[in-house]
Amino acid sequence: MTTTPAPTTAPTTAPTAAAGAAPVVEAHDLRMRYGSTDVLRGVDLEIRRGEIFALLGPNGAGKTTTVEILEGFRQRSAGEVRVLGTDPARADDAWRGRIGLVLQSWRDHRRWQVAELLTHFATYYPDPRDPAELLDLVGLTHQARQRVDRLSGGQRRRVDVALGIIGRPELLFLDEPTTGFDPEARRDFHDLIERLARTEGVTILLTTHDLAEAERLADRIAMLVDGRIRACGTPTELGRRAAAQAEVRWTAPDGRPRHERTSDPSGLVWELHQETAGPIADLEVRRPTLEDTYLHMVHRQATDTADTDGTDGTDDGAHRTGFPAGADTGEAAA
């Protein structure tokens, strides 16, 4: 895969320039059809500046397709899309310089030292981050002189992120960022993502099928199921929205364990309290969670619709380089 970037033709826009203005990502009635299979069936999305937004969905739901359309790597079948105010299908190098992709860009430079690699890639942007500061930001200062191919998987992923943000993107796409991470690396990575959004104002679109990750990181989550956004909101809102009701468990006065589902747990507890005229033994109230909502959506899709997965065709999307288009190839490009 070609990974060497070309110079951008215009400077990146300061993230604060349009704060509070138009959404960073807007999609309306986005549709994608592969052959005779409708994979996206009218996706509506709005992502605000500075948000960490998670697109959640089971495998095959259309997350990658959606993201690649937003990145400008795939041509949609229909619908309106604006990313940073521009239709990605007609975007130019200047636009490309404003978005960040996290790809395995080190692969073509595996024998390079980390600092060397960052310094090299920095030359492709008009206003790059300082490589030393970037190393610090992604927690790789101690690995600066280490060869990329001698890093751990988690450290390499940090290199990928470093390369994704070196040009100061306003919008960063993260596709399944922590797959294969151990818990500690995952936590560190989450801290990094939060820092980027909270202190640098980078808008982040994260795709994942890891509920815990979405819940931990995202300001808002959209659940993509069967080619449509079935729910969108903060993790708490989505949990509350669960069609699954709260579950109340207790031990009855005769010693038998009991449980009941209810949309009014406090009412039920009040009734029990009246009945027992005393403490309710082993009382537990479990509120519906994000996971309940998610599983409900996915289950509903599985039972409501026939399986419409198309064949695993070849990738007809544009070549992904992760950097502004028009790149030269090879390590020697400068």
Ligand code: ADP
């Ligand atoms: P996700 O990222 O949520 O796992 P994808 O967007 O990768 O989902 O895929 C959604 C569906 O579209 C899958 O059924 C997949 O097989 C199909 N698909 C993806 N890319 C292509 C393609 N280039 N040609 C044909 N079908 C595709």
